[in-house]
Amino acid sequence: MAPGDLQRDANQSRLTPTIFALATGAPPTAIAIVRISGPATLALLTRLTGRALPPPRRLSRRTLRDPTTDDAIDTALVAVFPAPASVTGDDVAELHLHGGLAVVAAALAMLRRAGAIPAAAGAFTRRAFDNGKLDLGQVEALADLIAAETDGQRRAALGRTGTELAHHVDRWRTVLTDIRADIEATLDFAEDDDVAARPFDVADERLCALAGELRTIRAQTERGGRLRDGVTVAIVGPVNAGKSTLLNALARRDVALVSPLPGTTRDAIEVRVDLGGVLVTIVDTAGVRDTSDVLEVAGIRRGQLRAEQADIVVALGSTAFPNAIHVVSKSDRTSEGAGWRGGALHLSATTGDGIDLLESHLAARVSELTALGEPAFIAAQWQQAALDGAIASIETAQHISVAALVAEELRRTSLELERLIGRVSSATLLDHVFARFCIGK
């Protein structure tokens, strides 16, 4: 008997995630088609349209709304292809959107928030394969093709992100292995003083440095990612400089507010706004001041990290950030009023005077940044997903104190780094086998 059989049959359907991807080229395009596949597809579509499902395999006009905010995203044509008569054999839906940057970015972000998972390279083909949609001849043809191309593809993939990436990844893996070994030693040698296990510290400088490097690489290689994730603006400055007021002013004024997210940590408040057609996340960081409070120091440190990661920094009443947009608030208390003076923008968040100047300046900076977006938006997505996964797992690891969970997050980081350089490991094998296919195929 095979002991796994019992659990597997019961779990398989529950465990198959619902995936989505943009099936057409990089926006802007006339029409952008997003394909969704998996067991939750039909329920998801019902939630997004707020209406009953359209008849199968027929294009129908529907307004798509973000279920968390009820904001309209687009009026689109949608079609459903119930299982098994679909390209993957699962329930499939297609959203035919207007192909603008903001619409596509918002639709993809909405699907993510609704619980669907961005498809990894080849994921649609993998589904079709698992559901018996490809016959043996096709599978063998794929195998031959992959046998010939895998290595070349890996090199090509690495080449696209800079020839030094493989070298970097090897070094990162070594660093990560060291850190993981330290953590594992604290778990596996609890009482044995003969193992030089130093207690793991979430502020481990090796881990911080590693996360920083990964973020840098992501920034260098995936400008196109800004279209998907939007641009991040961090508001920094001393305590009580009026950062929250400024944030609220930007958010309140903006009728195209996409989604106010309640603070995910106690250190930062985020709002998402639409600025010139690009999704912009504005982050209010913890105020900077001299303090000996350990928690506050940690909060400030994370605020600084967030500012380092941000695409644009707005510095309020502080000159500590050289490349920032410098803002002096509370102009309503002076006689001169709002305007640019001495390299700084004077405004009043309370009265709203000068907020439009800040907004137009931000919009210009944002469009500058997104104009650099690479056309290889889709092709690099699987690598971006791996990098994102690696960074996210490290960041999570830095915020938890339970060593066994830190170890689990960093195990995940290792898997993502393996994925990044096309190395095969057991769990990701078939994904690699099919990784040569364009997403959404």
Place this chain on the structure above:
Amino acid sequence: MLTFDVIVIGGGHAGCEAAAAAARTGARVALVTRSTDDLGVLSCNPAIGGLGKGHLVREIDALDGLLGRVGDAAALHFRLLNRSKGPAVQGPRAQVDRKRYRAAMLEAIAAEPRIAVIVADVVGFAAGSKTAIDTSTGPIGAGAVVVTAGTFLAGTLHHGRTITAGGRAGSAPAGALARAIAGLGLPRGRFKTGTPPRLDGRTIDWAGVDLQPGDAVPTYLSDATLPSERAMLPCGVTRTTPATHRIVRDHLDETPTYGGDFAGPGPRYCPSLEDKVVRFGDRDGHNIFLEPEGYDDATVYPNGISTALPPSVQAELLTTIPGLERAVIRQSGYAVEYDYVDPRALTPALMVRGRPGLFLAGQINGTTGYEEAAGQGIVAGINAARFAAGQSPVILDRATSYLGVMIDDLTHLGVSEPYRMFTSRAEYRLSLRIDNAADRLTPIGLACGVIGSARSARFAARTAALTEARARVAALSATPAALARAGIEVNQDGVARSAEAWLAHPAVDWPVATRLWPELCATPPDIADVVATDAHYGLYLSRQAIEIANFRADETLALADGICFDTIAGLSPEMVERLTAAQPTTFGAAVRVAGVTPGALSALLAHVRSAT
């Protein structure tokens, strides 16, 4: 000729467990040992369980094995290790009374009417049959044979530079058996291990050492153990000093390791005192745990100073250790060097490839530790009985258990030093816990008939209670405001959540949950452990479930027995060579073979899909 379904050679941890498991499935078993005095002997320290090892004990217990219950019956000190580090990495450990342990093991074997204990020396495999043996008292026939020869294959004992043949102090090596195994032509290697001197506890100055009591509320090795009133004993803790290290350094060339007698590597994880001094030269001391060997036995096992220094030097270095200045040695420490069989010669059922019906289990496969040996014993015993009955083997995979992780590591990766279990070897560690060992393994045990009626009834009750408790935590709910009123700080987002969801919050543990929902108070503690931990790790467990589903999908693609890789289109000669050497039994195992390319795997996948 005497005939049985299964012959088990050797009565150590692997042998006893194998014999008992085979017998529980209904097989008639011959347990062949050189002396009944050898059954249930603890060759090394008097303790069962620990980190990683405690998981193995619980899993053996979940298959109704002996190690946990015998350990509990003999225990004189319990301790749950890693208590503060989260449920996934906690391991129970018991210090045991050696004599009680032996007596309880003998009793457990005697209680199994289908086991015949045969006292004899094994002479060799019988001519003309692959599963019959010749012994000093005559031939024995069977449908399957399990060899658990421990460190007795070509074993040599080293006291300083003095070398004698043997596998344990006072026991001769298994010469004829070693020759018979050698005759099979299996790949072999050589390892060493060692033990510390045993001390007379009456000569230890207990006032000069720290005392470490066991846990006030014991965590038992077996979930069948009922609380007992037996008084528990403390362990002592002391430390080596720079003077100790000086003596070791002065006499290094008198040890087998540094004198040049040893060829094989020893366990890095359990180094001898001389290895510690050489490798960690900067340290001014190493802990020594003084473990009592029994209630009516004054012998003390000083864990941490395993050594093969000459006996006179051992006595000298004790004088430099606080509390042991006047300690008298009852038996000197020594090292053992022995042969092991490369476990890659085995299938995941622990059967020798190309030798149907012959199984190997325990230290002979390159492992170290009682728990590792017993774990292989139970799997080999079950599979030997199934082989004898013409049934397919039971394979435990890496996602079911530490047993599965260990056997997969051994049979696919082999060993380069004595293999010891660690929690970090298990990639699905958060899912493989001591609290859910029964839920993971008892159903498998029931399916293959290795679970006795008492455990079977208990498991049915447990499953019902678990189902009920899971339903209850899913149904009960509370608002953040209700938690705040109970004095628990959570984010006031106004969203009511189920008890299960709140249990994932760091501020809500089970005791807090029972305050919020008094209905939960009636939940038995072992059930509460599983429910609370599953909720606590919830996010991670659902991620791992997806990973495990992918892993299992690969594992279920079986490769035909004796598959000819050179007939598969698209495999390069190098890939054929690698795969042929590793003999993976599933597609998933092929994925883990070092150096196999994605291209080769896709060709293999196409082949497997076309074959089914």
